Amino acid sequence: MLIADHISHTYPNGVEALRDFSLHVSRGQFVAIVGPSGCGKSTLLRILAGLIQPSAGDVWLDGERITQPSPRIGLMFQDAALLPWRTVEQNIRLPLELGRKTTWRGNGNSEIGDWRSSDAQSLISSSIADLIHLVGLSGFERAYPRELSGGMAQRVALARALITHPPVLLLDEPFGALDAMTRESLTDSVEDILRETGTTAVMVTHSIAEAVFLADQIVVCSPRPGSVVGSVHVGLPRPRAWAMESWPEFGALVGHVRELLTQPTPTT
Ligand SMILES: Nc1ncnc2c1ncn2[C@@H]1O[C@H](COP(=O)(O)OP(=O)(O)OP(=O)(O)O)[C@@H](O)[C@H]1O
Numbered sequence: 001m002l003i004a005d006h007i008s009h010t011y012p013n014g015v016e017a018l019r020d021f022s023l024h025v026s027r028g029q030f031v032a033i034v035g036p037s038g039c040g041k042s043t044l045l046r047i048l049a050g051l052i053q054p055s056a057g058d059v060w061l062d063g064e065r066i067t068q069p070s071p072r073i074g075l076m077f078q079d080a081a082l083l084p085w086r087t088v089e090q091n092i093r094l095p096l097e098l099g100r101k102t103t104w105r106g107n108g109n110s111e112i113g114d115w116r117s118s119d120a121q122s123l124i125s126s127s128i129a130d131l132i133h134l135v136g137l138s139g140f141e142r143a144y145p146r147e148l149s150g151g152m153a154q155r156v157a158l159a160r161a162l163i164t165h166p167p168v169l170l171l172d173e174p175f176g177a178l179d180a181m182t183r184e185s186l187t188d189s190v191e192d193i194l195r196e197t198g199t200t201a202v203m204v205t206h207s208i209a210e211a212v213f214l215a216d217q218i219v220v221c222s223p224r225p226g227s228v229v230g231s232v233h234v235g236l237p238r239p240r241a242w243a244m245e246s247w248p249e250f251g252a253l254v255g256h257v258r259e260l261l262t263q264p265t266p267t268t
């Protein structure tokens with residue numbers, strides 16, 4: 001479904017971030033990317049999102065080349081980046097107002113035309129209410145970002161990323177700035193929501209345990225310039241629960257990923 005085909009990227013300042021990176025993600029799959037800091041993970045995600053053009057290689061989504069941001073690809077970053085003067089509800093609505101998209105897909109089925117029409121507006125309102133419920137923020141519709149905890153702000157960012165019902169969600173260290181307990185409860189929610197909506201996901205994370213908890217496949221990245229060192233299939237049953245962390249299979253998977261991460265890299 002989503003293919004990164006032999007992606008290389010060198011920034012204008014000469015920094016080679018990625019070298020010949022390929023990734024195949026099938027529909028509904030959750031792929032986690034782990035790798036040393038600075039190996040080009042965020043660069044890869046920005047390329048997958050169509051935010052920057054790779055120096056070489058192509059990104060394909062369902063056979064269509066991605067060359068610019070698309071409403072079919074949702075994004076969530078480490079920083080929720082909510083607009084402080086807008087309520088939770090209004091922040092979630094934002095992607096629909098950015099004008100990239102003049103048609104809106106209701107609950108993924110029917111095109112309902114211009115999102116500014118009153119029909120569209122009432123559908124959007126009910127869709128926002130559904131999403132707020134889904135991410136566990138019922139009662140906070142009219143709260144402002146300053147009234148939210150970090151974890152709640154990330155929940156808003158998740159709902160905002162899902163408002164266009166994107167078939168693909170890209171997550172760059174979405175829980176990186178949160179405390180351990182909040183992280184666990186959010187990863188739990190993300191697993192539920194993605195399963196429920198059938199969303200395909202690619203997530204960058206520093207946490208091997210988080211990758212094992214969420215992913216079907218973990219791709220391990222070499223130090224910069226980033227390329228694929230290896231990948232690990234995670235066959236743990238779903239729904240996942242943090243209690244599985246004490247399972248021997250869980251520990252073995254963590255060990256396997258760690259081994260790939262610490263492999264000496266050829267100095268060519
Ligand atoms: N806009 C830019 N211009 C020039 N160099 C950049 C730019 N963005 C990133 N880089 C460089 O490209 C390399 C890869 O950066 P990137 O942010 O993709 O790494 P990362 O794997 O996401 O790191 P981290 O785990 O710390 O988030 C780094 O050496 C970084 O300094």
Ligand SMILES: [Mg+2]
Pocket residue numbers: 041042043172
């Ligand atoms: Mg990064």
